[in-house]
Amino acid sequence: MNYSRPEFLDRLASEYVLGTLRGRARRRFEQLLLSLPAARGAVGEWEHRLARLAEPVPAITPPDRVWRAIDARTATKTSSARAEQKTSWWSTLWKPALGFAFGAALTVGVVQMNPAVLVSLDSLAQREQALPQSYVGLLTDTDNQPTLLVSSTRHGTRVTVKFLRPVAVPAGKVIQVWALPKDGAPFALGVAAPAAPPKSTTFETSASSEKLLSAVPRLAVSFEDKPAQAGATPNEFVLSGFCVKLW
Amino acid sequence: MDVLDASHRQCLALAYYHGMSHSEVAEHISAPLGSVKAWVRRGLERLKKCLAET
Numbered sequence: 495m496n497y498s499r500p501e502f503l504d505r506l507a508s509e510y511v512l513g514t515l516r517g518r519a520r521r522r523f524e525q526l527l528l529s530l531p532a533a534r535g536a537v538g539e540w541e542h543r544l545a546r547l548a549e550p551v552p553a554i555t556p557p558d559r560v561w562r563a564i565d566a567r568t569a570t571k572t573s574s575a576r577a578e579q580k581t582s583w584w585s586t587l588w589k590p591a592l593g594f595a596f597g598a599a600l601t602v603g604v605v606q607m608n609p610a611v612l613v614s615l616d617s618l619a620q621r622e623q624a625l626p627q628s629y630v631g632l633l634t635d636t637d638n639q640p641t642l643l644v645s646s647t648r649h650g651t652r653v654t655v656k657f658l659r660p661v662a663v664p665a666g667k668v669i670q671v672w673a674l675p676k677d678g679a680p681f682a683l684g685v686a687a688p689a690a691p692p693k694s695t696t697f698e699t700s701a702s703s704e705k706l707l708s709a710v711p712r713l714a715v716s717f718e719d720k721p722a723q724a725g726a727t728p729n730e731f732v733l734s735g736f737c738v739k740l741w
Numbered sequence: 742m743d744v745l746d747a748s749h750r751q752c753l754a755l756a757y758y759h760g761m762s763h764s765e766v767a768e769h770i771s772a773p774l775g776s777v778k779a780w781v782r783r784g785l786e787r788l789k790k791c792l793a794e795t
Binding site for chain 2: 514516544
């Protein structure tokens with residue numbers, strides 16, 4: 495894509511800040527941000543524009559007649575209510591209770607219609623800095639040394655395997671990554687191509703990480719003769735570790 | 742956000758406040774993905790234009 499065209503850059507920046515620029519396009523744009531000041535400028539402008547959406551709704555001063563009407567109504571109610579007050583504890587309670595219920599319902603309604611009320615600029619800044627929602631697994635070898643960092647964005651189908659230590663793959667074998675669900679048998683996630691630390695390799699999965707890994711607390715690696723088919727039983731695990739959600 | 746059409750506004754709000762992707766927004770409001778993408782783009786354009794005027 496020709497990034498020198500300002501309208502392209504502006505559109506990418508807008509969807510980047512809005513959060514709808516996803517996956518590879520988002521990563522490409524993030525790379526671009528490092529090298530292209532115009533891109534950073536466009537993002538800054540859009541952060542400013544969209545931050546306006548998060549500003550609280552301005553307060554509205556009700557006209558005097560509203561207060562007078564409320565006065566008139568509550569004054570009559572309290573004077574007539576005084577006579578009833580001794581009759582039952584419930585009669586003293588139901589009005590505040592009803593008021594509270596209405597207030598709560600109204601608050602819920604307003605917040606649902608206008609979530610801006612709750613989004614502060616602070617949380618916005620945090621969101622910009624936060625790491626993307628991802629699944630991350632740190633696999634250790636039998637000496638408990640961190641060896642592989644397996645990660646994938648929540649809705650992505652690409653798994654990145656970063657080699658922290660060298661993995662000695664026996665000749666003719668492949669590095670098979672397994673998911674170990676909470677309940678159920680291990681299933682094959684994919685085959686990682688070997689690399690020298692600190693390099694990474696990637697592989698594609700059959701479904702999104704969210705689908706595959708949401709109930710998977712652990713990952714493991716075995717050496718297999720060929721990529722494992724569905725329902726295959728793994729060889730002995732050479733690496734294993736926890737798989738956690740990064741959000 | 743008042744200057745935006747209802748569909749534009751809803752798409753932007755779902756993406757911005759709820760962190761939804763185009764396809765998640767489309768699923769949420771039962772609209773075609775293409776329409777959602779167009780609404781988001783037009784909503785952003787409108788927003789830019791109206792903020793530039795004020």
